[in-house]
Amino acid sequence: MNAPDAASGALPAQEVSLDVLHEKYAKGDERTIAEVQQRIARALAALEPAPQRADCERRFLWAQQQGFIPAGRIASAAGLGLRATLINCFVQPVGDAISGSDDGLPGIYTALSEAAETMRRGGGVGYDFSAIRPFGSKVAGTASRASGPVSYMEVFDASCRTVESAGARRGAQMGVLRVDHPDVERFIAAKDTGRFTNFNLSVGVTDAFMRAVEHDETFALVHAAEPGDEILSAGGHRREDGPWVYRQVRARELWESIMRSTYDHAEPGVLFIDRMNAENNLWYAEELRATNPCGEQPLPAYGCCDLGSLNLAAFVDAAFTPEASLDFARLREVATVAVRMLDLVLDATQWPLPQQAAEARAKRRIGLGFLGLGSALAMLGLRYDADDGRAMAARIATELRDAAYAASIDLAREKGAFPLFDADRYLQGQFIGRLPQALRDAIRAHGIRNSHLLSIAPTGTISLAFADNASNGIEPPYSWTYRRKKRTADGGTRSYEVSDHAWRLYRQLHGDAELPASFVTALEMRALDHLRMVEAVQPFIDTAISKTVNVPEDYPYDDFRDLYLEAWRAGLKGLATYRPNAVLGSVLSRADDAPVTPAGASPAPDDDPLRKRFEHRPLGELESVTSKIEYSTQEGRKTAYLTVSFLRADGVWESRPVTVERPFEFFMPANQRTGGHQWITASMRLLSMVARAGGPIARALADMREVVWEKGPVRCGHITREDGVRVPVYHDSEVAAIAFMLQRMLIRRGFLDEQGNQVPVGELALRLGQRMQGAGPQLQAETPAEPLPVMNGAKCPECGALALRKVDGCSRCASCHYVGECG
Incomplete structure (x- = not known):
């Protein structure tokens, strides 16, 4: 340089x-830089006719230098x-079929394979998942019910996490779902607990929906796939123009859920898909349903930027x-x-x-x-x-x-x-x-x-x-x-x-002279001023503009809630916002944002996303709870003692002082660290590091529950069905079983909700106050509902347990009492 x-x-x-x-x-x-620029100029000029190459290379280098x-x-x-591709991003189509194709779109796993190849070569990928049938709809070929697009997005997320793009660049993804898809509420909430770390999410919003929001009307959630019987009995029906209506929602309530999620978690963004198509130069040759991962290019199937x-x-x-x-x-x-x-x-x-x-x-x-x-x-x-x-x-x-x-x-x-x-x-x-x-x-x-x-x-x-x-x-x-x-x-x-x-x-x-008035930063202006800049430029840009409206953490929700409505009225094609939050943290921090540590307390970790709001109390001792668990594997029954230590933190939340409690350390006694339990010690230490950094414990435990081993399922704990019957729970590995029990401990403590999701800060403060008064959730050891059988049989086709044996000439499962072939 x-x-x-x-x-x-x-x-x-x-x-x-x-x-x-x-x-x-x-x-x-x-x-x-000059050497990189020379390489680029030479590579592109080589595609020109031979007599022009030298001049083109010179001009290409000059343009980069300028x-x-x-x-x-x-x-x-x-x-x-x-x-490796020279193209940053693509949009890949996804159909409703598992494989093959559906209505001209590649099936889900065909699309997954295509996306993996694209990311392997260095490209990011955007998808419209709206063709995938909703949760609970009929799957005629297997007489079953569909699990919905959000469940399949988990597969795409895992693939992106696994496939390393060319040049050590991890893949990036954009997931889009239309606002009239019956699973749109599941989609909006998909990242509330830190899931889908390899996805940006945007709702594809239509003009019809926005008009319904303006006029406070109901709005139909529809799909081409036939609903299940429960949905039909609740009023689902087929419209004269073909799609099935799953249910009606109040447009403003759905819009409010989008705004609340965006305010709290910075996602989903919003794409105004009718505006994208109306402004498309190739309106006569294609339909735009999704964008690349950052939103600056609305693209058709297999389109690139x-x-x-x-x-x-x-x-x-x-x-x-x-x-x-x-x-x-x-x-x-x-x-x-x-x-x-x-x-x-x-x-x-x-x-x-x-x-x-x-x-x-x-x-x-x-x-x-x-x-x-x-x-x-x-x-x-x-x-x-x-x-x-x-x-x-x-x-x-x-x-x-x-x-x-x-x-x-x-x-x-x-x-x-x-x-x-x-x-x-x-x-x-x-x-x-x-x-x-x-x-x-x-x-x-x-x-x-x-x-x-x-x-x-x-x-x-x-x-x-x-x-x-x-x-x-x-x-x-x-x-x-x-x-x-x-x-x-x-x-x-x-x-x-x-x-x-x-x-x-x-x-x-000018040395240390005072900065002129023209020096204004993202957090020093109104959110509406960010939007007005896009409004000024968008009429001259034929695709789109990637714009994130950065607002400070204490930006009032009432000033935020109408931002996207204003964006639609201004004719924008989309918008994203970011407000610092406990789930996402921040890659950037201003140099003057160093936290103030109370006297006698240990400094908050540098990457603690809550450090601006919550400072550690100087506690003499941590409050710890221990739970005894029993689980059964192919190798026999096992007993473990799990200990979680908790830390209290003071701070301000929504303009009021609060105290919350969060995990600080996870532990297993040293006498268990033999043989195969070394991985348990490592897992406890890693979880403790996440906890001390204020990181997403819910997400870490959810990831652990996805670990699979070759020894077959593990039985540990139980759940209570809606009919009141307690049934055992099976896991894919010991890691997953341990994570389940830690999750249950945090649920009973009140740190996680019943689904294992992070409880919001305001609710954490309320629960701590109730428990301090003897009214909140208290941790008690959870005992098995029934003796746990040693799992050393064949795999049961009904429940998956390794508990299938020949009894009186018949295959019987000691876990679920399945009876198979006899004789």
Whole structure:
């Protein structure tokens, strides 16, 4: 990187920028940005006719030096001969069948296989799960009931967690469910307990639903699949136009549940799918049902997003002076070269699936956008949350649009229009109708190379590596200086001091002088100001904008609840929000957010997501409870003693002081640490680390319950059915059995609810107060409902227990009393 130069705005590299560059993008002997840029330029120019290659390589390198930054997959794989895709993200279709295809859509496990291959090659994946039949609907082929789309999402989540993408990049996923799907409430609540860590979730909202919200009307939840008998007897019926109505809901109540979940857990986001389709340039050739994982590209089945961004901070001249301006002529010239480069990426990439290659070649979608808007506005002396800042952003988007469309028209004259181009219908599109008449006339005369050209994506790591941490995409800076936690190759984390490019440049030019009024951060403005920026820019972007409205933890819900309704009224295609919360924590923390530790208390862990709200009490002793459990495996009966220690923490929740209790340590006595019990000790220590860090205990225990071993099921504990009968519970391993019993202990203590989900903070405080008064839940040992049989027989086909033996010539199960073949 360059040495400091006040005239050019060049600054020495930040440590985090160098680390990101070397870990993610610089390959082999590459050590500098210039070397990565040279590789990209050479790889793309090689696809041009031989006489043009040298000139194209020179121009491609120049465009990058001036501020064009190709997306991360291009930077990390172009020119390396890898069988990895240069495309960041895809949308994959999912049908209702288990395998094969259904109504032209691949079955669930076919789609799973396709997604795994896509992620293995380096691409993230978005899905619309709405075709999957709802929970409780009929499955005629097996005379059974469906488990619903949320259950199958667990399989996709596990696959994403397992498959490591090319270049050590974990896969990313977006799950979408239509708002009229009968399982939409399950979907909305899916991440309440920290599940689906490899998914972003968004509800696909229709205009009809939003009008029902406005007018406080009921709204039908419908699906093509026939409901089960219970649903039919409760009023389910078939509409004249074909779909089955499962039930009616009050639209405002459903909308409120979306808003509450988004406020509490930052998900689900919202996609306005009717707006996406109405504004689609290819309205005549495709239907949009989902987006890529970050939401900047609504895509059809097997569609891809081929992305790149202009660093707006690189186009500011005379920053922080009365003469500050943005060089629009240079921006247009760089954008022209960038369009050509992104078009070549479609030919240079390795496609994970042939369907993706065919889709891309038929439409040649690209997504040129920008990053550094927040930084550039500060350098120009304009506030992000003011009218003049929004006006500048709109002008930038307009100039970028016109330059990109003109470049694509020129490419069509040289190389031909995209195969599905139909001049009459293409020019009828709503977005195309807003282009200047000169561009519309040129499209009719010459065609256009790319069906879509513009997209504003999140640009976290490429901003760090290639733009000196200019602000991310369309976002304002989160903070001018902050600490960033980054995962390391060994699975740990490292904390960096990071500064925004505009802040660093101002300090270089003006030392410790007070920051101008143009320096405004994400948390210093109203949520509505975030929305207004998207409203100002969206009319000039033909796909979509990835925008997260960051609000502080204490942002009032009453000010938040109508944000998405305003977004729909403003004509946006979607929106996501983030408010720091105990389930998710935060990757970023402002440098001035260090917690204050009470005298005599141990410091809160650095990554404790509750540290801003709850400080550990200086306790002389922890309060601990112990439970004796018995379980039975193929090897015989076993006894274990589990101990959980609890810590009390004081803080403020929803403007009132509260005290809560949470687990602090998990323990098994040392005399059990023999032979195969070493893994138990390791598990207890890891759970204790999660607890001490304020992490998601509910999720950790749920993950442990998914562990399977080869020795067969384990019987441990019991549950009470609705008819009052207590029945034994089987688990897939000893790990799962131990996790079940720890879960039961925390349920009886009141830390988890009956389903094993995290109890909200307000309820935790209430339960602790009741228990201190002798009225709350008390922990008592849970004893088996009946003697536990030694499980050393064959596997029972009815209950799965290893308790099937021949008795009087018949196969009988000692667990569930199943009687099988005799004689």
